[in-house]
Amino acid sequence: xxxxxxxxxxxxxxxxxxxxxxxxxxxxxxxxxxxxxxxxxxxxxxxxxxxxxxxxxxxxxxxxxxxxxxxxxxxxxxxxxxxxxxxxxxxxxxxxxxxxxxxxxxxxxxxxxxxxxxxxxxxxxxxxxxxxxxxxxxxxxxxxxxxxxxxxxxxxxxxxxxxxxxxxxxxxxxxxxxxxxxxxxxxxxxxxxxxxxxxxxxxxxxxxxxxxxxxxxxxxxxxxxxxxxxxxxxxxxxxxxxxxxxxxxxxxxxxxxxxxxxxxxxxxxxxxxxxxxxxxxxxxxxxxxxxxxxxxxxxxxxxxxxxxxxxxxx
Amino acid sequence: xxxxxxxxxxxxxxxxxxxxxxxxxxxxxxxxxxxxxxxxxxxxxxxxxxxxxxxxxxxxxxxxxxxxxxxxxxxxxxxxxxxxxxxxxxxxxxxxxxxxxxxxxxxxxxxxxxxxxxxxxxxxxxxxxxxxxxxxxxxxxxxxxxxxxxxxxxxxxxxxxxxxxxxxxxxxxxxxxxxxxxxxxxxxxxxxxxxxxxxxxxxxxxxxxxxxxxxxxxxxxxxxxxxxxxxxxxxxxxxxxxxxxxxxx
Numbered sequence: 001x002x003x004x005x006x007x008x009x010x011x012x013x014x015x016x017x018x019x020x021x022x023x024x025x026x027x028x029x030x031x032x033x034x035x036x037x038x039x040x041x042x043x044x045x046x047x048x049x050x051x052x053x054x055x056x057x058x059x060x061x062x063x064x065x066x067x068x069x070x071x072x073x074x075x076x077x078x079x080x081x082x083x084x085x086x087x088x089x090x091x092x093x094x095x096x097x098x099x100x101x102x103x104x105x106x107x108x109x110x111x112x113x114x115x116x117x118x119x120x121x122x123x124x125x126x127x128x129x130x131x132x133x134x135x136x137x138x139x140x141x142x143x144x145x146x147x148x149x150x151x152x153x154x155x156x157x158x159x160x161x162x163x164x165x166x167x168x169x170x171x172x173x174x175x176x177x178x179x180x181x182x183x184x185x186x187x188x189x190x191x192x193x194x195x196x197x198x199x200x201x202x203x204x205x206x207x208x209x210x211x212x213x214x215x216x217x218x219x220x221x222x223x224x225x226x227x228x229x230x231x232x233x234x235x236x237x238x239x240x241x242x243x244x245x246x247x248x249x250x251x252x253x254x255x256x257x258x259x260x261x262x263x264x265x266x267x268x269x270x271x272x273x274x275x276x277x278x279x280x281x282x283x284x285x286x287x288x289x290x291x292x293x294x295x296x297x298x299x300x301x302x303x304x305x306x307x308x309x310x311x312x313x314x
Numbered sequence: 315x316x317x318x319x320x321x322x323x324x325x326x327x328x329x330x331x332x333x334x335x336x337x338x339x340x341x342x343x344x345x346x347x348x349x350x351x352x353x354x355x356x357x358x359x360x361x362x363x364x365x366x367x368x369x370x371x372x373x374x375x376x377x378x379x380x381x382x383x384x385x386x387x388x389x390x391x392x393x394x395x396x397x398x399x400x401x402x403x404x405x406x407x408x409x410x411x412x413x414x415x416x417x418x419x420x421x422x423x424x425x426x427x428x429x430x431x432x433x434x435x436x437x438x439x440x441x442x443x444x445x446x447x448x449x450x451x452x453x454x455x456x457x458x459x460x461x462x463x464x465x466x467x468x469x470x471x472x473x474x475x476x477x478x479x480x481x482x483x484x485x486x487x488x489x490x491x492x493x494x495x496x497x498x499x500x501x502x503x504x505x506x507x508x509x510x511x512x513x514x515x516x517x518x519x520x521x522x523x524x525x526x527x528x529x530x531x532x533x534x535x536x537x538x539x540x541x542x543x544x545x546x547x548x549x550x551x552x553x554x555x556x557x558x559x560x561x562x563x
Contacts, residue, residue: 188325189324234339234369237328237451240327
């Protein structure tokens with residue numbers, strides 16, 4: 001069942017679906033794509049349910065050989081998607097035939113691209129999900145990133161392939177990946193543990209993405225954030241986007257493969273629709289945080305949902 | 315310090331709320347957290363995605379498009395009003411075989427020396443105690459446990475190890491913990507259990523649960539190897555007894 005064969009794995013390519021909720025209480029983070037929007041659009045372009053398993057490509061995508069006719073869509077970071085040597089459109093359902101070779105180059109904008117295939121990647125689920133949790137060696141393909149020689153089984157497409165071909169997101173609607181990003185945050189859960197100057201410094205920024213940036217979390221470097229009374233906390237659960245500030249006053253944004261609990265104070269939390277913005281940055285890029293209210297964050301989520309429902313055109 | 319008269323609702327982004335019930339680490343605070351979690355789980359409230367209990371707080375992940383913030387708070391407040399009369403969830407009694415000392419517990423001798431005990435007495439105290447799992451966190455399957463005898467309290471390692479083998483049973487401060495995977499660590503390693511606290515290949519990869527009561531059964535190196543082989547072959551059922559709700563104190 002090797003419908004797609006991995007000729008070169010790329011820098012870090014993993015199988016993801018929308019994640020593994022329900023296990024954070026036993027120490028297993030949800031995993032799933034860092035850019036949920038791009039991931040869901042890719043699935044919708046090829047007629048899949050939002051949570052079908054696809055690939056997350058990091059910085060440089062893989063080289064794949066096609067063994068069975070299929071329809072794929074590539075979204076997210078601009079990564080020079082090409083089919084058998086010819087540039088192919090991103091944010092579009094593209095038909096592939098046996099013998100075709102899918103290639104990518106280094107990302108020119110953004111950090112993570114997504115490849116969905118009609119029918120989804122049919123690897124065995126672990127704890128109800130196909131998402132790869134690398135540190136826990138769980139899910140995906142044997143709990144690891146793709147390797148040369150791997151075969152990926154593709155499930156049955158919900159729709160006839162010729163009905164999918166050419167479905168697209170009109171260009172002005174495609175997300176872009178600027179070099180400087182703004183992430184909206186809701187203050188808390190422990191903003192009361194910081195000085196007013198500390199919170200002001202955090203919101204002023206900017207912060208640079210350091211090389212310690214992965215699916216677990218992003219360490220940032222910038223203005224020092226001062227605590228009001230110590231940086232230690234009685235360990236508690238860490239939400240998606242939670243921003244920990246250890247003693248040295250530099251923030252760490254915790255993401256999909258995060259440690260599930262921790263004892264550092266969290267000044268703020270990146271709102272869910274902006275997780276993709278930080279997840280699409282590379283080391284050296286700059287991030288600013290902007291405070292919004294919880295009501296504004298919920299409105300942004302509803303707006304994102306509307307955008308998703310209108311984005312894909314047949 | 316103590317249990318709050320009014321629980322605190324702390325927004326943790328737009329998809330989660332942290333409900334803080336106390337500002338202390340205690341059995342009472344943790345029992346309230348686990349009881350609130352159970353009430354919430356039993357209510358099967360649509361829009362609640364998952365819960366993460368810790369020492370004194372419950373993180374609730376929700377879908378605000380299904381369950382708006384105001385409704386979520388109202389529902390949790392209603393559950394909190396029932397908290398005092400509610401029984402905590404039934405715990406499980408779990409026996410963990412543990413080989414103390416030697417290659418399995420490289421710090422046993424030094425811990426005994428620093429505490430002014432003989433190694434056998436350290437083992438007797440540690441294995442004689444019931445360790446309550448407050449919660450599981452940080453990495454898959456790692457238990458945060460209470461119940462260390464005061465006589466065994468010892469500051470953490472001055473220089474943390476870079477590698478501790480999986481199954482290592484360590485103590486430090488008032489804590490006892492077990493490393494599910496090879497990790498760096500600051501605990502004094504007294505012994506090692508051959509059981510897998512985290513096995514990603516298993517249908518149920520996590521051995522311990524919040525609220526479990528753990529006892530260590532001292533074993534020798536021969537039995538360690540025997541159990542480890544059975545665990546690897548998938549033929550070692552861990553000894554777990556589920557407490558019935560009626561006998562819960």
